[in-house]
Amino acid sequence: MTAPGLQVQGELWLDRAPLIRNLRLDFPAGQWSCLLGPSGVGKSTLGRLIAGLAGPFQLQGHCRASDAVPLSGRVAMMAQDGQLLPWASVLHNVTIGARLRGQVPDMARARSLLAELGLDAMAHRRPGTLSGGQRQRVALARTLIEDCPIVVLDEPFSALDAATRLAMQDLAARMLATRTVVLITHDPLEAVRLADKAWLLSPDGACALDLPETVPPRSYRDDATLAMQARLLARLHGMQPA
Incomplete structure (x- = not known):
């Protein structure tokens, strides 16, 4: 599989109001890109637009692949809660698409x-009998079986405990290697650990972040990772309403 890059440019609108202006995003082919920002800024809306989902939003501009092939049918999305069917087996959930x-x-x-x-060993169990980490692995399998070159991950690990989240980050990085991944998160450490490129979103646009030079997934113990996390936390705190 050859994954293309992805470019998003223009203004993102929700209903009749502008949500994010001056968007200029260039997601590199076969790498992880992260969209970070406070709640309500439009991260998930942008992810849904990239995935081609319907909603009360529109982009006044363009969202296109670097190979000039239409995006339809080439983007898979993994949501925060996994959206598994509670009455269906694990195997049925994976093949539902x-x-x-x-x-x-x-x-x-x-x-x-x-x-x-x-x-x-859990193929015939139902989601309600699984742990949070196991349910997210099922959701990851359902995403992978679509075999799409572009994958949008919308807060995929935010409901997990800290240790399980780190393990799922490492697993996703391995399983999604060579794909073009757009990760949406509010967690600075997750962004710093996983991203090759990252942007901080605000209503005025997207600000590119200077990430550590080490190759992701970066160690959560690394001094550069922790220092970048602290700087991002400070910036996010400054963006929160009083």
């Missing part, structure tokens, strides 16, 4: 992904 499209699911591929994610 094909079923909804009226296609025959690739059960061998689904089982292979579950085995790679350490979930092969």
Whole structure:
């Protein structure tokens, strides 16, 4: 799979009001890009737009792949809560995309992904019997089986405890290597650990961040990682309403 880069430029509107102006984002091909910012700034809205989902938003500008091929059918999205069907088995959840499209699911591929994610023994269990980390691994398998070159991760690990979150970050970095990933998060440490490029969003646009020179996923113990996290926390705190 050859993943293209992605460019977003223009103004993002929600209903009839501007949400983010002066957007100029260039997501590099085959790397992780992060959108960071306070709640309500428009991170998830931008992610939904990139994923081609419907909603009361529009981009006055363009969102396109660097290879000039249309984005339709080439973007997968993993949401914060996983959005698993509670009445369906793990295996059914992983293959739901094909079923909804009226296609025959690739059960061998689904089982292979579950085995790679350490979930092969849980294929016939329901989501309610799984831990939070296990449910997010199921959601990751469902994202991977779509085999899309561009993946949007919308706050995918925010509901997990700190240790599980770190483990899921490392797992996602390994499983999504070579894809063009857009990570949406409010967690500075997550952004610093995983991103090749990152931007801080505000209503006035996107400010590029100077990340440590080390290769992601970066160690959460590294001095440069921790120092960058502290600087981002200070900037985010300054953006919060009084």
